[in-house]
Amino acid sequence: MARELNEVGVVGLGTAGAGIAEVLAQAGLSVTAVEVSDEAVARARAAIERSAGEEKDAVLGRIRFTTSLDDLAAAELVVEAVPERAELKAGILAQLDKVCGPDTVLATNTSSLSVTELAVATGRPGKVVGLHFATPAKDAQLVQVVRTAIADAAAVEDAQALAERLGKVQVTVGDEPGFIVDALLFGYLNHAVSMFENKYASREDIDAAMRFGCGLPKGPLQVVDEIGVDTTYDVLDALHRKSGKRLHAPSPVLKQMTTAGVLGQKSGRGFYTYAEAGSAEVVADASTPTPGGAAEGARPVQTVGVVGSGTMATGIIEVVAKGGYDVTFIARSDEKVANVEKALAKSLDKQVQRGRLEESVRDEVLGRVKGATSVEALSDVDLVIEAVVESLPVKEALFADLGRIAKAGAVLATTTSSLPVIKCAQASGRPADVVGMHFFNPAQVMKLVEVVSTVSTAPDVAATVHAVSAKLKKVAVSCNDRAGFIVNALLFPYLNDAVSMLEAHYASAADIDTAVKAGLGYPMGPFELLDVVGNDVSLAIEQELHTEFRDPALAPAPLLEHLVTAGYLGRKTGRGFWDYSSR
Structure with missing residues (x-):
């Protein structure tokens, strides 16, 4: 049976970590938040204060900021949210293993690294789980609990109960690169960055196309700026090392921007320019088009x-x-x-x-x-x-x-x-x-x-x-003029990846649809959308993209072809990825 946790910790107070600390404090937990320096602590405190608004006094009153991991000795669960580098995360978890009590659950917020490999860097691999909060943690509804083959059931249950206590939609997944959401999201983001880098379309047009053509809450380049250009690069790099897919090979401009310190909202400039570092307010720059x-x-x-x-x-x-x-x-x-x-x-x-x-x-x-x-x-x-x-x-x-x-x-x-x-x-x-x-x-x-x-x-x-x-x-x-234009060229490879994920029995259609809607705020999950579009139409578009770009990753997933052959075309036939006869 899961414990009711009271004392929790967060290590790393960047965009993700600060958001996690705020969400935990809002739920009434006592939070110890750790950063590497007083300056980093001050930035995180200011970010939480801005985000919490009228609740800032109550939220900040439940957070103790520190620069010492030793202050986490009494924590019942600690979430590490440091940058997406395996050596760094493994080192933090190894230190926490020495500081924390034997029953403390160590959770990693990694979005792309192997939780199992991080777990074995500690002396308590059974107490290590993935606890990946969708970004931004305050607004996104999804938490993916990652259960390794060596995780104790009690540790997984503690993580699941915490996610539910926070009012989040919880999906438990196995330890695969990118889990559900990031495995689908970052390939799509990388494709959009490549489209911009190759001057196929402007940043504004790429983002507007996906917002107004697909009903997405934000355009992909806006999302990269929000996540962080450097974080996006790190996640893609880790995914590519695991998958080998061309779709995950980071677009060169991401590394160039990271090297130059052009990191997105947190630095005040990314694909867009912002009012100041840490602001989400976009301001005009030399690339902003003239209205009309x-x-x-x-x-x-x-x-x-x-x-x-x-x-x-x-x-x-x-x-x-x-x-x-x-x-x-x-x-x-x-x-x-x-x-x-x-x-x-x-x-x-x-x-x-x-x-x-x-x-x-x-x-x-x-x-x-x-x-x-x-x-x-x-x-x-x-x-x-x-x-x-x-x-x-x-x-x-x-x-x-x-x-x-x-x-x-x-x-x-x-x-x-x-x-x-x-x-x-x-x-x-x-x-x-x-x-x-x-x-x-x-x-x-x-x-x-x-x-x-x-x-x-x-x-x-x-x-x-x-x-x-x-x-x-x-x-x-x-x-x-090239296959898919903007919307279909970005949308259908993402949908095809979702079909491949289902085909590999990594997660159910229900879990994938739930994770995408709760984690990304999309109006439909990929399988709901495929059934609305029509699997025959989707297959034809996938074939067109594969023919033009000759990329093996764009080859239609066999499961999609099998459904079309069987006549399971989606809503119009009463059955596709979902069965509509009982709905």
Whole structure:
């Protein structure tokens, strides 16, 4: 049976350690907090004081700050949260083994190192567990309790009970590199850093893409700055030594920034610049884009054509008409034209009934829309947005027609999410006029548009899509034409890694989904999201990424392929990674 702990300790009061000490004190425990110097203690105390706000007196009243490990002699459990270096952590734990009583549980907050290897550096390996708090410890809900093969059941139970006492979601995992959350998170962060380093997209656009395209609480580069550039490098380096995966090989810029002392929020500068060291307030710097600058030089647009009659096309028609544009849409038959008009009217009527739209506005929107069955009807529009089936031959044939039919100066945009935009551009015979305009589904709800320029896209064409997106109240981000653009290129390798984790029986789908939602604040776990997207769609995107980048780590996980073969495609078939028949 787990003990009710009262005296606890924290060694290392950086971003993670200070947060852990604050959380423990808030729960009413007596905390001894240890740092290497008086200056480091002062910084940690100031950070906790800022974070605790009105509760600072109560919180600080339960924390005793010190520079001596000997002051931990009476602690019943001690968490080490020193930098992510094996020799340093092992040394601290060995010292604690000598200082603390025989029943004291020694916990490591490591996110990537072997807890077993750290445990055997002590004389009490059975009393050593992993207690990894998601960052920031105060706000993140997850604690991963890491149970080694040699851990005493009582020590694990003490750690589990402490996590529950703190009001955290607790997941117990085995001793594998990165556990659940960091094994998935840091590969994704590293990929985003590499994308920025290679000038594929700006820091703002990478972060905005993941926030508005996936509903994530923070963009990846913002997360790196929060965790610490040096910590990110150390975690990736440790993961790479264990996994050997290219995805975990730290992007060179991380080491360069670490060497230069550009460490993120804690140093006042990382991928972004902050008001001061320790502040989360981003301030403008030389790389900050000018508001509206991406739309400068745009071609005038008053009329828009949309080709397609499916769910995405209908959503785009609604969004564009709401934005004040006259819209002509093309469907393959009079029946499909009528179906689009019916679906559009139904959507707008629902909004009126729910008080989100005035009846007069609904009538104005419907009055701006007309349907036709021939692309010839688009001969005089300023912008054409195609939203037909995701088939390259179909799109190429359509763009060949549009290149011939559309007036000079008209912008031709494709909503493809995975196909090469340049193929559509070349088929049109006027590649300078062609650009990607990737809406996210449902278009009426999702705020993001990826503006995808090929090597041939004219600058004013990309600017035009930015200007139109702004009028539609969308967040537009710029990137170049390669598989996955920003969002899918970052999202699907992470999802694929989660499938591989499940396939290896490292953790259950429930534990992985729970850990990601509680630890990272994501709106869905990876398997919930895969089932919503559709496993067949996910597999196709993974295959496209693997084909383009030739990286073995991007090869679709066999389990994903097996589910698709079995027809377990997710919510749309009633079964995927989850079974929806009983839900």
